[in-house]
Amino acid sequence: MFKKYILILFGFTALHAQTAKINGRVTDGKTGILAATVLIEGLNLLAVADENGNYIIENIPAGSYEVIAASVGYSTLRQKFTILDGETQTLDFKLQQDDESLDEVVITGTMKEVSRMDSPIPVEIITPKLFKKNPTASLFEAVGMINGVQPQLNCNVCNTGDIHINGMEGPYTMILIDGMPIVSALSTVYGLSGIPNSIVERIEVVKGPASSLYGSEAMGGIINVITKAPYKAPLVSADYFFTSWGEHSLDAAVKINAGKAKSLLGINYFNYQVKADKNHDNFTDVTQQNRISIFNKWDFEREENRQASIAGRYVYEDRWGGEMDWTPAFRGSDSIYGESIYTQRAEVIGLYQLPTAERIFTQFSYNWHNQDSYYGTTPYMATQQVAFVQAYWDKQFGDNHTFLLGAAFRYTHYDDNTPGTANENGVNRPQETPLPGVFIQDEWTLNERHKLLGGYRFDYDKNHGGVHSPRVAYKFSPNQHNTLRASFGTGFRVVNLFTEDHAALTGSRDVVIAEELKPERSLNGNLNYVLKIPTDAFVLGLDATAFYSYFTNKIVGDFDTDPTKIIYDNLNGHAISQGLSLNTDLTFNFPLKVMAGISYMDVFQMEENENGSLQRTQQLHAPKWSGNYVATYSFPNNYSIDLTGNWYGPMRLPILPNDYRPEYSPWFLTANIQATKKFDNGLEFYGGVKNIFDFVPGDPLMRPFDPFDQHVNDPVNNPNGYTFDTTYNYASMQGRRVFLGVRYNLF
Numbered sequence: 001m002f003k004k005y006i007l008i009l010f011g012f013t014a015l016h017a018q019t020a021k022i023n024g025r026v027t028d029g030k031t032g033i034l035a036a037t038v039l040i041e042g043l044n045l046l047a048v049a050d051e052n053g054n055y056i057i058e059n060i061p062a063g064s065y066e067v068i069a070a071s072v073g074y075s076t077l078r079q080k081f082t083i084l085d086g087e088t089q090t091l092d093f094k095l096q097q098d099d100e101s102l103d104e105v106v107i108t109g110t111m112k113e114v115s116r117m118d119s120p121i122p123v124e125i126i127t128p129k130l131f132k133k134n135p136t137a138s139l140f141e142a143v144g145m146i147n148g149v150q151p152q153l154n155c156n157v158c159n160t161g162d163i164h165i166n167g168m169e170g171p172y173t174m175i176l177i178d179g180m181p182i183v184s185a186l187s188t189v190y191g192l193s194g195i196p197n198s199i200v201e202r203i204e205v206v207k208g209p210a211s212s213l214y215g216s217e218a219m220g221g222i223i224n225v226i227t228k229a230p231y232k233a234p235l236v237s238a239d240y241f242f243t244s245w246g247e248h249s250l251d252a253a254v255k256i257n258a259g260k261a262k263s264l265l266g267i268n269y270f271n272y273q274v275k276a277d278k279n280h281d282n283f284t285d286v287t288q289q290n291r292i293s294i295f296n297k298w299d300f301e302r303e304e305n306r307q308a309s310i311a312g313r314y315v316y317e318d319r320w321g322g323e324m325d326w327t328p329a330f331r332g333s334d335s336i337y338g339e340s341i342y343t344q345r346a347e348v349i350g351l352y353q354l355p356t357a358e359r360i361f362t363q364f365s366y367n368w369h370n371q372d373s374y375y376g377t378t379p380y381m382a383t384q385q386v387a388f389v390q391a392y393w394d395k396q397f398g399d400n401h402t403f404l405l406g407a408a409f410r411y412t413h414y415d416d417n418t419p420g421t422a423n424e425n426g427v428n429r430p431q432e433t434p435l436p437g438v439f440i441q442d443e444w445t446l447n448e449r450h451k452l453l454g455g456y457r458f459d460y461d462k463n464h465g466g467v468h469s470p471r472v473a474y475k476f477s478p479n480q481h482n483t484l485r486a487s488f489g490t491g492f493r494v495v496n497l498f499t500e501d502h503a504a505l506t507g508s509r510d511v512v513i514a515e516e517l518k519p520e521r522s523l524n525g526n527l528n529y530v531l532k533i534p535t536d537a538f539v540l541g542l543d544a545t546a547f548y549s550y551f552t553n554k555i556v557g558d559f560d561t562d563p564t565k566i567i568y569d570n571l572n573g574h575a576i577s578q579g580l581s582l583n584t585d586l587t588f589n590f591p592l593k594v595m596a597g598i599s600y601m602d603v604f605q606m607e608e609n610e611n612g613s614l615q616r617t618q619q620l621h622a623p624k625w626s627g628n629y630v631a632t633y634s635f636p637n638n639y640s641i642d643l644t645g646n647w648y649g650p651m652r653l654p655i656l657p658n659d660y661r662p663e664y665s666p667w668f669l670t671a672n673i674q675a676t677k678k679f680d681n682g683l684e685f686y687g688g689v690k691n692i693f694d695f696v697p698g699d700p701l702m703r704p705f706d707p708f709d710q711h712v713n714d715p716v717n718n719p720n721g722y723t724f725d726t727t728y729n730y731a732s733m734q735g736r737r738v739f740l741g742v743r744y745n746l747f
Contacts, residue, residue: 020083023056024092025049026069033095034747035232036071041118042399042445051747062087069093076117078480120443120453120475122485122528122545124205124583128197133630133642134672135241135686135741137249137270139192139203143223144646146205147597147628148581152621156700156733157321157726158339158375159287163192165207165221166547166577167603167622172220172493178227178311180349180365181214181388181410192225193317196266198237198253199295201228208489208524208547219491219522219551220577227311230255230262230299234682234745241741243690245286245734246274260301268293277324278696278735281704285696285733287321287339302353307361310350317343323707332374337707341373359394376707382416392439404441409434436460451475459492464519467492485528491549493520518553518570536589543583551575554605573614575605591634598627618652621730623665625649638678642688645671654727656702658720665730668695682747687740694736700728 026036032053039046040057042065047055062085070076074095083089116123124146131142143163144151150164162170174181175192207221214222238252253266270291278285297311320326322338330336347367354360365388373380392406415421415430423429437459444452453473460466471489526547533540554571579601586594603619631643650664674688702725706712709723 019058019086020060020062020088021056021058022060022067022081022083022089022091023054024090026053026055026071026093026095028074028096029094033071033074035229036069036074036093036095038093039068039070041066041068067091069095071095117477117483118451118475120451120473120485121206121487122526122530122543124207125202126205127202128200130630131197132686132743133632133674134644134690135239135249135674135739137247139195139197139200139225142197143192143203143205145628145630145644147583148207148599148601148626149205149223150621150623150626150648153729153732155339155726156729157283157287158319158341159321160341163223164621165205165223166549166579166599167601167619168220168549168577169619169621174214174222176214176222176224177313177347178349178351179224180363182347182349182365182367182386192223193291193293193315195225195313196253196268196293196295197251198239198268199227199233199264199266199297201226201232207545208487208491208526208549219493219520219549227295227297228264229309230264230297233264234747236746237744239741239743241686241739244738245272245276247272247737262299262301264295264297266295268295275324279699279733281699281701282324283701283704284321284324287319289317289319291315291317291319303355306353306355308352310348312349313345313347315343315345317341319343332377332379334377334708337376339373339375341371343372344368344370360391361394362389362391364389379417382414384415385413387411400445402443402445404439404443406440407436407438409436411435434462449477451477455489461519463517467519481532481534483530485530486526487528488523488525491522491524517555517568520551520553520555522549522551524549538586538588541583541585545581547577547579547581549577551577551605571605571607573605573607575603575619577601577603577619579603592632594629594631596627596629598625600625620652620654623649623651638680640676640678642674642676643671644674645669648730651730653730654725656720656722656725659702659722661698661702661728665697668731669693670695670731682745684743685741686743687738689736689738691732691734691736695731696733696735697729697731700733701726702728 026033026038026049032051033049034051034053036049036053036055037046038049038055038057040060043060045057045060047057049055060083062083064080064082066078066080068076068078077093077095079091079093081089081091116125126142126145131139131145134145136142140151140161140163143149148166150167151161152164152170153159153161163173163175164170165173176182177195204224204226205221206224233253233255235255236253238250240248240250242248248269248271250269251267253264256263256265268291270289272286272289275288276285277283293313293315295311295313298309300308302308318341320328320338320340322340323336326336326338328340330338331340345367347365349365350363352362354362365386367386369384371380371382388408388410390406390408392404395403395405397403412433412435413430414433415428421428421430437457439455439457441453441455444454446452451474455471457469458466459469469490469492471487473485473487476484524547526545528543528545531542533542552571552574554575555568579599581597581599583597584595601622602624603622605617605619606614607617609615626646626648628646629644632640634640647667647669648665649667652664653661655661655663670690671692672688672690673692674686676684676686678684703709703712703718703722704724707724712718712721712723
């Protein structure tokens with residue numbers, strides 16, 4: 001059982017002995033809302049409601065304030081009140097369900113809890129309620145429901161992929177779990193696979209560089225997976241679905257109470273063992289996968305509501321793709337082609353608030369990632385370990401300044417079987433990369449309408465030296481219906497060359513670094529405008545953003561100048577990512593809700609050619625136009641229908657010299673439909689169709705009949721010298737499929 005309330009004090013106001021307080025109940029009109037937050041703005045006093053929706057906030061100085069009540073999946077309520085010394089007031093809140101347009105507390109933009117509406121940094125959110133409208137077996141696919149975020153498959157055989165934000169490649173996206181940067185480099189393609197959906201509270205996305213708080217790799221943006229606090233979770237939850245293609249996905253969690261500690265144990269299991277070859281090229285259309293992930297998080301009750309938690313995750317996956325008659329007996333052989341990847345991963349993350357009057361937090365994480373793989377006859381064996389520790393001081397100065405000061409240290413150990421981790425004599429030499437840094441931030445509330453944020457970070461890399469990353473953000477809210485945000489900042493990335501180009505770094509090529517490489521840098525600016533239009537018939541929300549990023553020192557590998565070498569150098573030029581995005585959400589006074597987004601982006605690089613002039617090259621897999629939509633209609637008796645989909649304009653694809661395949665993909669749309677029936681006992685059934693219009697690309701593999709390139713030198717049958725190629729990809733080869741599932745939640 002929960003205590004009557006959980007109270008978390010922010011700031012230093014607890015030193016002043018005040019007796020005024022407010023209490024009350026947060027409900028949906030019928031029942032209390034567990035873990036709803038009640039925040040007194042300006043004082044940064046926050047209470048979390050118990051299982052009955054009851055809350056209490058004490059030690060309130062006399063004065064006039066605005067209180068904010070919020071919860072995931074509900075609209076936010078604001079109410080002004082005036083309180084005297086020694087007075088007790090009762091304030092009750094009735095929240096309306098609002099699954100898609102959320103305004104709850106977020107942390108990613110500023111590394112601390114703040115109302116999404118009040119954050120000077122724009123943060124986009126998806127919650128389980130949203131991505132359950134199109135159920136997926138991993139969060140890798142789920143994040144595609146955010147406009148401008150593109151899950152991109154990079155190989156048609158092994159189906160590994162990464163996340164693109166505003167057209168920038170996967171290595172420019174930092175993936176966090178509970179604010180810890182534990183997914184990077186070697187593990188990027190597995191970062192969002194195998195995280196149990198049942199333990200996810202929400203996913204927060206910040207687009208554009210955020211290096212002043214999070215350091216290297218946060219150049220393109222951040223995806224922060226916020227896991228549920230055990231006290232917020234149901235006692236038992238389970239979600240199982242299967243598809244007509246033979247996929248099986250199970251997601252389950254259980255809450256455990258152990259005295260002053262509470263635990264959440266989650267498991268995710270995905271299995272797909274049906275070989276499909278719909279395009280008759282003798283290769284699997286979708287990789288066979290067998291994956292299990294176990295997650296366990298503990299929260300500890302401490303005096304004065306100080307925070308302490310620790311969590312761990314283990315992932316094992318066996319995946320393979322290749323010729324239809326491949327079996328594990330042919331792993332690494334040259335008779336039947338297959339790509340087989342065994343992956344093991346272990347993670348530990350923790351948070352501990354020091355027992356001091358000041359709010360000082362320490363965070364730590366460690367992850368171990370092992371990959372045992374064969375790409376045809378080419379082995380790739382790699383191990384990566386990343387340790388991270390961080391401490392920061394969260395301080396309120398007066399009524400207007402919220403201050404953050406911290407230091408961080410990340411250590412990366414990487415080893416593989418390629419020339420990338422060997423010295424000039426061929427002796428194995430694992431890479432060791434220490435990266436210390438310090439950061440500072442101040443959020444200055446000028447008045448009710450104006451807020452200014454300034455931040456700065458300094459990191460030191462043993463190869464690149466000191467790296468400076470400042471940023472500034474401004475928010476103007478003339479009223480509750482209009483909000484304007486503007487921000488400018490820099491980003492940087494200390495590149496681990498060989499974990500990103502491992503497929504090319506096999507064999508006997510010599511690795512040549514042409515010059516002392518500089519860290520990749522970026523300058524970024526964006527302008528965000530949010531408008532809410534309430535009418536008698538509907539409520540319309542508009543969220544428009546213009547973004548521009550200028551990248552220098554981009555590190556590229558030259559594989560063509562000398563076939564015996566890979567030459568690494570900084571780009572002799574610059575790269576640009578620019579564009580516009582618009583998100584809309586429309587809630588009618590009848591039970592229909594619609595969300596839609598559209599993005600235009602232009603991502604390219606300008607490089608000096610042999611004539612000394614700049615030559616423009618469009619970024620691969622970065623469509624200029626893209627968008628998504630979600631529409632939900634609710635019927636009586638807890639029936640509902642969801643329509644979801646994504647569409648993409650032409651994107652540039654990797655082609656071979658004299659390739660007969662088009663360099664740009666066509667316009668295409670993937671659409672899905674789902675029907676759901678919910679019962680009052682926590683049970684619900686759902687089913688639908690994915691990829692309704694059965695869109696699949698053409699034949700993406702080059703020369704699938706000769707995967708070992710045994711006959712490429714045949715001038716009669718192969719006059720263009722084509723080689724086996726798996727990288728020509730812009731959409732999944734998985735066509736239309738029916739799915740059925742069941743969910744259960746017991747509180």
